[in-house]
Amino acid sequence: xxxxxxxxxxxxxxxxxxxxxxxxxxxxxxxxxxxxxxxxxxxxxxxxxxxxxxxxxxxxxxxxxxxxxxxxxxxxxxxxxxxxxxxxxxxxxxxxxxxxxxxxxxxxxxxxxxxxxxxxxxxxxxxxxx
Amino acid sequence: xxxxxxxxxxxxxxxxxxxxxxxxxxxxxxxxxxxxxxxxxxxxxxxxxxxxxxxxxxxxxxxxxxxxxxxxxxxxxxxxxxxxxxxxxxxxxxxxxxxxxxxxxxxxxxxxxxxxxxxxxxxxxxxxxxxxxxxxxxxxxxxxxxxxxxxxxxxxxxxxxxxxxxxxxxxxxxxxxxxxxxxxxxxxxxxxxxxxxxxxxxxxxxxxxxxxxxxxxxxxxxxxxxxxxxxxxxxxxxxxxxxxxxxxxxxxxxxxxxxxxxxxxxxxxxxxxxxxxxxxxxxxxxxxxxxxxxxxxxxxxxxxxxxxxxxxxxxxxxxxxxxxxxxxxxxxxxxxxxxxxxxxxxxxxxxxxxxxxxxxxxxxxxxxxxxxxxxxxxxxxxxxxxxxxxxxxxxxxxxx
Numbered sequence: 392x393x394x395x396x397x398x399x400x401x402x403x404x405x406x407x408x409x410x411x412x413x414x415x416x417x418x419x420x421x422x423x424x425x426x427x428x429x430x431x432x433x434x435x436x437x438x439x440x441x442x443x444x445x446x447x448x449x450x451x452x453x454x455x456x457x458x459x460x461x462x463x464x465x466x467x468x469x470x471x472x473x474x475x476x477x478x479x480x481x482x483x484x485x486x487x488x489x490x491x492x493x494x495x496x497x498x499x500x501x502x503x504x505x506x507x508x509x510x511x512x513x514x515x516x517x518x519x520x521x
Numbered sequence: 522x523x524x525x526x527x528x529x530x531x532x533x534x535x536x537x538x539x540x541x542x543x544x545x546x547x548x549x550x551x552x553x554x555x556x557x558x559x560x561x562x563x564x565x566x567x568x569x570x571x572x573x574x575x576x577x578x579x580x581x582x583x584x585x586x587x588x589x590x591x592x593x594x595x596x597x598x599x600x601x602x603x604x605x606x607x608x609x610x611x612x613x614x615x616x617x618x619x620x621x622x623x624x625x626x627x628x629x630x631x632x633x634x635x636x637x638x639x640x641x642x643x644x645x646x647x648x649x650x651x652x653x654x655x656x657x658x659x660x661x662x663x664x665x666x667x668x669x670x671x672x673x674x675x676x677x678x679x680x681x682x683x684x685x686x687x688x689x690x691x692x693x694x695x696x697x698x699x700x701x702x703x704x705x706x707x708x709x710x711x712x713x714x715x716x717x718x719x720x721x722x723x724x725x726x727x728x729x730x731x732x733x734x735x736x737x738x739x740x741x742x743x744x745x746x747x748x749x750x751x752x753x754x755x756x757x758x759x760x761x762x763x764x765x766x767x768x769x770x771x772x773x774x775x776x777x778x779x780x781x782x783x784x785x786x787x788x789x790x791x792x793x794x795x796x797x798x799x800x801x802x803x804x805x806x807x808x809x810x811x812x813x814x815x816x817x818x819x820x821x822x823x824x825x826x827x828x829x830x831x832x833x834x835x836x837x838x839x840x841x842x843x844x845x846x847x848x849x850x851x852x853x854x855x856x857x858x859x860x861x862x863x864x865x866x867x868x869x870x871x872x873x874x875x876x877x878x879x880x881x882x883x884x885x886x887x888x889x890x891x892x893x894x895x896x897x898x899x900x901x902x903x904x905x906x907x908x909x910x911x912x913x914x915x916x917x918x919x920x921x
Contacts (some may be wrong), residue, residue, distance in 0.1 A: 408805060409754075412895055415865040426702055429866060434624035434664065437614070437863035438558075445558035476556060490622035 411440070414507050420498050421503035430493035441486035446476045524652075559860045562870055563613035563628055569606045569851035570887040572765065574792070574816055576600035576641070580676035592777060592840055597643030599821065599844060601790060604765075605853075607882045609658075614862075617664070624662035628873070632656045632674065634883025637681075638769050640788060640821070645777070649681045650769035650788065654883045662873045668698040669775030670710070670876050672732050674884050681770035685785040688826075690715070690768075693883035696725050696874055701869040703732050708741065708876075716886045717743065718766040718822060719802070719835050727879075732872045734897040744879055744886060751896035757800045762817075765886055766791035768836075771823075777838060779832030780826050787824035787836065792816040793847055800890045805857060812851040819844040855889045864893070 415433075424432060450473040457463040488497055578598045613629040638650040654676035661669040672694045679687040697709025708727030714723070723743050731737030736750045745763035752758050771777075771788040778786045796814015803809075822838035829836045864870040871894050878889045 408895075411863070412865060419866065430664070430869065431622040431624070433866040434616075434626075434870070435622070437865055437867060438624075441863050442556050442557040445556045449557065479555075487618065487622075490620070492622075507672070 410511070414504075416508050417510075418500065418503050421506070422427045422492070422499055424492065424496070428492045428496070431489065435484065435491055439480060439488070440481050443477065446473055446480070449473075526601075541871075559862045561628070561864045562615040562626065562873075563609070563611045563614070563630060564857040564859045564861045565608065565610035566855060566857045566889065567606075567608050568853060568855040568887075568889045569604070570850065570851065570885075571602070571604050571873075572851045572887075573602040574600065574819075574849045575847050577847055577864040579842055579844070588716060594612075595644045596842075599643075599842070600641040602639045602641075603636060603885075604639075605634065605636045605883065605885050605887050607887075608632070609877075609882050612657075619664070623664040626662050626870075627774040628662075629853075630658045630659045630660070630877070632658055632882040634670075634674075634676075634766070634885065636883060636885055638767060638788075640771075640790065647682060648771055648788075650678065650771055651681050651768065652676055652678045652769060652883070653846060653886075656722055656882070658877070658880075658882075660873055660876065661841070662869050663757050664869055666700055667868065668700065668873055668876060669696075670698065670880065671695045672880055676883065678768070679772040679783070680770055680772040683774040685770055685772035688770050688785075690720070694725065694880050696727075696876075698727075698872060698878075700869065700872050703871075706732055706872055712743070712880075714743065714884055715768040715886060716764050716766045717792075718768060718789035718820070720768060721835060727746065727873075732873055732897070733868070733891065733894050739875075739879075741879055745888070749918070752799075754803050754896055757802070757890070759798045759800070761798060762793065762795045763886055764791060764793050767885060768824075777823055780839075781825065781827045783825055783827055785826060787826060787829075789822040789824060789836075789838070791818070791822075792849070796849065796851070798851075800892065802890070802892040802896075805861075806891060807857075808855040810851075810853055810890055814842075814849060816847050816849050853887065853889075855892055857893065861893070865895070 419429070423484070450469055453466050453468070453469045454462060457466065485497070492500075573842070574653075575598070576598050579593050579596055606782075609630045609632045611628060612631050615627045615629070617625040617627075619625065622866040623816070627722075632655070634652075634654045636652040638652065639648070640650070641647055654674045656672065656674035656676075658670070658672040660671075672690065674693060675689060675691040677687050677689050679685055692712075692714050694710060694712040696708050698706055699707045699799075700706040706727075706729045707723060710725040710759060712725045712737070713722050725742065725744075726742075727739065727741035729737055729739040734751075737748075739747045739749070742762060745761050747759050747761040749757060761768065766789070768787055768789045770785050773783050774788045794814055794816050796812050798810055798812035800810045820841060820843045823840040824836045824838050828839060871891075874893055875891055878891055881887050881889065
């Protein structure tokens with residue numbers, strides 16, 4: 392079964408890297424990309440993910456302890472900025488990805504991403520129940 | 522008057538630059554300010570490699586073409602070790618998103634290496650021969666089928682153990698890589714190299730069958746022939762043949778060459794080694810390897826600079842010695858610093874990385890390995906997911 396690999400996280404190493412690799416494997420299988428599509432799609436998709444990750448990491452640098460109103464305001468501004476950036480990136484790369492794979496596969500990509508998140512959540516939930 | 526006009530023009534230029542800068546700053550909304558994602562696919566990388574062969578007695582028989590039996594007797598025995606350190610770092614990375622959806626990129630890397638060659642002869646003094654290089658390499662990945670690779674490595678060579686002259690040489694490679702598909706690539710080009718123990722201009726031809734993240738066979742003349750296979754997620758094994766060698770300036774303080782009054786001679790060495798190598802890629806930042814095997818064809822040569830003064834091609838030696846087979850040990854590590862752009866499933870970039878490691882920095886034919894190409898394996902280990910591992914992947918609203 393496709394999702395069985397989600398139980399296969401190795402000990403040690405950079406886990407986030409491995410999750411990214413698993414997501415790549417998940418998307419590859421779901422989208423059934425041809426060699427030509429794959430060659431065009433992955434560089435653009437990787438770039439999108441790099442920028443998305445960088446934006447989220449930058450947001451996480453914000454302090455989550457608010458001793459003053461200004462700190463609370465800064466946090467909310469940063470969150471708004473993150474949402475804007477995410478949307479802008481989504482829009483920018485939606486256009487770019489459309490050039491690399493058929494539109495049907497773009498839609499399947501969104502579904503595959505959502506399914507992958509759900510599987511990750513199931514894994515986390517299973518762990519918290521242990 | 523003229524001075525006043527100059528000042529007026531300068532003032533206006535400065536005002537114009539300031540205006541452009543201000544407009545530029547205010548035209549960016551917060552959401553479009555550049556996100557600080559990694560800029561390069563290559564990270565600054567440091568590597569080191571130690572290679573050694575055991576002591577061998579020199580053949581005491583006279584062979585045709587080697588004029589100096591007395592020198593052979595004087596040298597007695599031979600042992601060789603070398604220590605290599607080097608680095609490369611990205612200077613420029615440029616992506617090209619094309620209308621057809623493909624993404625090409627150009628990489629300009631700065632390179633440098635330091636090599637200490639330590640030949641040891643029983644009958645003469647010890648020599649520590651330094652070879653140091655600073656160079657650049659450019660790689661253009663079209664994002665389709667082709668990759669161009671150009672490397673220029675000027676280097677200096679001198680003997681640190683005794684007074685000798687320093688010589689400046691250069692090695693270089695230019696080649697074209699045609700990747701028919703992720704399972705098959707061809708490389709064609711030319712290389713000016715010293716790894717065969719002489720100054721050679723050679724054609725470069727390479728073929729790889731099999732994916733770089735799985736099992737593959739790669740024949741890269743004159744660099745190596747390799748059968749490489751993943752051993753789990755972190756380990757990669759390889760069985761290989763490759764030449765190891767170099768050409769070094771060596772002080773003539775032991776009067777090895779007596780015909781002219783040369784204070785420096787050239788020492789060339791060449792070994793065709795075959796062995797097994799195990800690469801451990803602990804994470805994307807640190808890789809180590811250990812390798813051992815046999816030296817097959819192995820020889821050393823001495824050359825006179827004055828004898829080869831007008832020779833621009835392969836150097837003619839005045840002494841040539843074939844050394845008997847023996848074991849070798851080669852160990853090394855690679856450290857990659859900082860974050861890089863993601864390369865998942867980007868086989869053009871896998872090929873680009875492999876090109877960069879196959880044509881090593883410094884023309885010593887050491888190999889940093891392909892630690893940044895993730896192995897494709899079926900892992901069978903337990904889950905130990907943590908929130909921090911997935912927080913970039915999950916939205917808060919996904920939780921309800």
